[in-house]
Amino acid sequence: MNKGSVTILGSGSALPTYQNSPSGQIVSLCDKSFLIDCGEGVQITMRQMGVHTSRLYSVFISHLHGDHCFGLIGLISTLGMLHRTQPLHIYAHADLEKLMKPWLDYYCQGLSFEVIFHAINPRKQEVIFEDRTLTVETIPLTHSVPTCGFLFTERHRERIMSGDFVVVSQRRYAYCSDTRYSTKTADLIKGVDVLYHESTYTEEHIARCQPTMHSTAKQAAQTAQDALAKKLIIGHFSARVDDHEQFLKEAQEVFPNTIIAKERETFEI
Amino acid sequence: MNKGSVTILGSGSALPTYQNSPSGQIVSLCDKSFLIDCGEGVQITMRQMGVHTSRLYSVFISHLHGDHCFGLIGLISTLGMLHRTQPLHIYAHADLEKLMKPWLDYYCQGLSFEVIFHAINPRKQEVIFEDRTLTVETIPLTHSVPTCGFLFTERHRERIMSGDFVVVSQRRYAYCSDTRYSTKTADLIKGVDVLYHESTYTEEHIARCQPTMHSTAKQAAQTAQDALAKKLIIGHFSARVDDHEQFLKEAQEVFPNTIIAKERETFEI
Numbered sequence: 001m002n003k004g005s006v007t008i009l010g011s012g013s014a015l016p017t018y019q020n021s022p023s024g025q026i027v028s029l030c031d032k033s034f035l036i037d038c039g040e041g042v043q044i045t046m047r048q049m050g051v052h053t054s055r056l057y058s059v060f061i062s063h064l065h066g067d068h069c070f071g072l073i074g075l076i077s078t079l080g081m082l083h084r085t086q087p088l089h090i091y092a093h094a095d096l097e098k099l100m101k102p103w104l105d106y107y108c109q110g111l112s113f114e115v116i117f118h119a120i121n122p123r124k125q126e127v128i129f130e131d132r133t134l135t136v137e138t139i140p141l142t143h144s145v146p147t148c149g150f151l152f153t154e155r156h157r158e159r160i161m162s163g164d165f166v167v168v169s170q171r172r173y174a175y176c177s178d179t180r181y182s183t184k185t186a187d188l189i190k191g192v193d194v195l196y197h198e199s200t201y202t203e204e205h206i207a208r209c210q211p212t213m214h215s216t217a218k219q220a221a222q223t224a225q226d227a228l229a230k231k232l233i234i235g236h237f238s239a240r241v242d243d244h245e246q247f248l249k250e251a252q253e254v255f256p257n258t259i260i261a262k263e264r265e266t267f268e269i
Numbered sequence: 270m271n272k273g274s275v276t277i278l279g280s281g282s283a284l285p286t287y288q289n290s291p292s293g294q295i296v297s298l299c300d301k302s303f304l305i306d307c308g309e310g311v312q313i314t315m316r317q318m319g320v321h322t323s324r325l326y327s328v329f330i331s332h333l334h335g336d337h338c339f340g341l342i343g344l345i346s347t348l349g350m351l352h353r354t355q356p357l358h359i360y361a362h363a364d365l366e367k368l369m370k371p372w373l374d375y376y377c378q379g380l381s382f383e384v385i386f387h388a389i390n391p392r393k394q395e396v397i398f399e400d401r402t403l404t405v406e407t408i409p410l411t412h413s414v415p416t417c418g419f420l421f422t423e424r425h426r427e428r429i430m431s432g433d434f435v436v437v438s439q440r441r442y443a444y445c446s447d448t449r450y451s452t453k454t455a456d457l458i459k460g461v462d463v464l465y466h467e468s469t470y471t472e473e474h475i476a477r478c479q480p481t482m483h484s485t486a487k488q489a490a491q492t493a494q495d496a497l498a499k500k501l502i503i504g505h506f507s508a509r510v511d512d513h514e515q516f517l518k519e520a521q522e523v524f525p526n527t528i529i530a531k532e533r534e535t536f537e538i
Binding site: 022 | 312318364
């Protein structure tokens, strides 16, 4: 069976810090790579890490806050310089295509590959990508702009004696950022293998969650527990909290199998 | 007398590498800071280095290739989150304002400060900024899109016995990137204290200079020598050359007082 992994490119929130860059991560499943969110600097970190972009199949943008999409034009430009030929599929709120158009017109005339935008409705739970090996579904979230997470479900099939195929593995990975805590989220991702959930604040700053529509580490852990997840990765840390061990400590009190989304590290799914 | 310095935020060329990010540098003169070029990631590096943005007076963009301006929207967004109130002046080719408008309209409604674009004509040598303490002039360069460098001239004045002021210092810093080698450049920056000149290629790749309109390390050094510069900083290194010592070696054969624009380092002017 192929390995599944998630590589963290950025796990900060809106304001970059000395230890965190804006959001981005590579999900590798079934020999394909997918980029979730593309904050500024994501493609630079990919290059610094030597991430191979030739297997990058598509990009999923959770919402249009700058720390989740300002790096897209740089990524597309770099893929052009690397002579990519396969189309790049971008799944995002419809406004992104409108915003990108003047930049693509100015910078990407004669680009070696096609950029194909797929407008998604973040308010609706639905399958937005499906092939022989996996599906990707939206997870409606609650944030200050239309936002959804993404649920990756692998469909590993094996041929049995009769000659038919049966699904023997259904690894699942859920990405939930940015969002206010909601009990509904756990219902949508029940039994997930690995959950990445935003954890912008520690308990000390819980009062900020309501106006900014973010979660605490403890709330992320509560969602993991309610979803019966096997593992939780927390990220999207506020610049207000220097000590990331505090996020970990608070989350582990509720959900012990929690880890920090350390940038430039790869975790197994 | 106040110190003058240049801090290198990015000294790579179009394609980011494991050792170089896109162009950007902070010039500090007369208690003011100026950003020259703003490639993707420049504001993240500033934050990581703890560069104080409150003294950032204005931004000068040499040309509109992505590696010199894709980081501008992230910078403006971050300055807003830091509650900047003083206006930010951006000097660039007129197309930049048109490109930025839809993004500023979408992301920067109710921004805490004003963004003021000043259209410059890169083909003309002229003073584009002037105050009591310094002037900034354009240096027309030869590249595949309209491009200019910037010449900073300090005007440090002291009161003499008669009560009048006389200019006692005229420190000068020139930024020349991106450009094909031209003997004209040296004429425009005669006697400069520090010259930053692009050095995209080593001699091995000299054939690429003509089609891409870039310079070799040796050509950068020739310009420094012809300009009677006191010091040369070379940067904008191609992803094709791993060994930066090779750039240095070739430049020093022509102009011994050459140094490498190492990212995150600060050099005295």
